[in-house]
Amino acid sequence: MASSLKAALAGLAAALVLGAAAVAAADDDTARRVEQSRAVVADFAKTLKGELTRAMSEGGPTAAIGVCQQVAPAIAADASQRTGWTVGRTSLRVRNPANAPDAWEQETLRGFEARKAAGEKPSELETYGFVEQDGRKVFRYMKAIPTGKLCLACHGSELDPAVRAALAEAYPGDRATGFALGDIRGAFTITQPR
Numbered sequence: 001m002a003s004s005l006k007a008a009l010a011g012l013a014a015a016l017v018l019g020a021a022a023v024a025a026a027d028d029d030t031a032r033r034v035e036q037s038r039a040v041v042a043d044f045a046k047t048l049k050g051e052l053t054r055a056m057s058e059g060g061p062t063a064a065i066g067v068c069q070q071v072a073p074a075i076a077a078d079a080s081q082r083t084g085w086t087v088g089r090t091s092l093r094v095r096n097p098a099n100a101p102d103a104w105e106q107e108t109l110r111g112f113e114a115r116k117a118a119g120e121k122p123s124e125l126e127t128y129g130f131v132e133q134d135g136r137k138v139f140r141y142m143k144a145i146p147t148g149k150l151c152l153a154c155h156g157s158e159l160d161p162a163v164r165a166a167l168a169e170a171y172p173g174d175r176a177t178g179f180a181l182g183d184i185r186g187a188f189t190i191t192q193p194r
């Protein structure tokens with residue numbers, strides 16, 4: 001009797017410890033997901049910028065269009081496969097309609113614009129949290145992408161006519177020109193299953 005009570009109490013104590021650990025894990029979960037999202041985004045940005053810079057210096061912007069067209073989606077697909085998440089880029093003014101934002105992304109991008117207008121640095125804008133989507137809870141993360149000097153050749157106001165023509169041919173509905181240095185060009189976006 002005594003020993004079975006002891007066992008029951010031990011079991012209860014273990015359950016309480018596990019319960020406490022589960023609560024701690026739930027609390028830590030967001031921090032871990034944010035850290036992992038930041039790492040994936042940093043990697044995506046670095047790889048793409050490296051490829052883009054190399055292609056621009058080798059063949060100029062017209063040749064580098066192919067990098068953005070093929071390499072950017074390939075990096076996104078690779079990151080998605082590696083993590084089991086959905087990793088991509090989006091914007092309020094997209095070049096490729098496949099990158100168009102969904103409702104949560106639109107709202108987040110508008111929030112980024114408002115925060116920038118209120119004085120926050122575009123390079124530091126991020127948003128994340130658990131969101132209900134198609135009846136299930138997912139974790140979503142977005143980080144703003146500022147327009148740098150390198151970007152203006154293909155997203156600025158004064159495009160080289162050859163670049164303009166190549167873009168018009170590949171992206172008839174292109175809305176991603178007319179950006180200025182420091183504008184929010186768009187954002188990296190990640191959806192993680194719960």
Ligand code: HEC
Nearest residue numbers: 061064065068069089094095096099150151154176185186
């Ligand atoms: C050589 C031309 C070129 C340069 C330079 C360039 N881009 Fe792009 N960008 C493109 C093309 C082409 C696409 C469409 C890619 C696709 O089909 O997914 C694109 C798409 C994007 C998208 C995805 C959303 C959308 O509009 O479809 C973002 C965000 C973006 N570019 C940001 C940048 C930033 C930031 C820079 C500077 C670091 C930059 N780009 C430099 C050509 C360029």
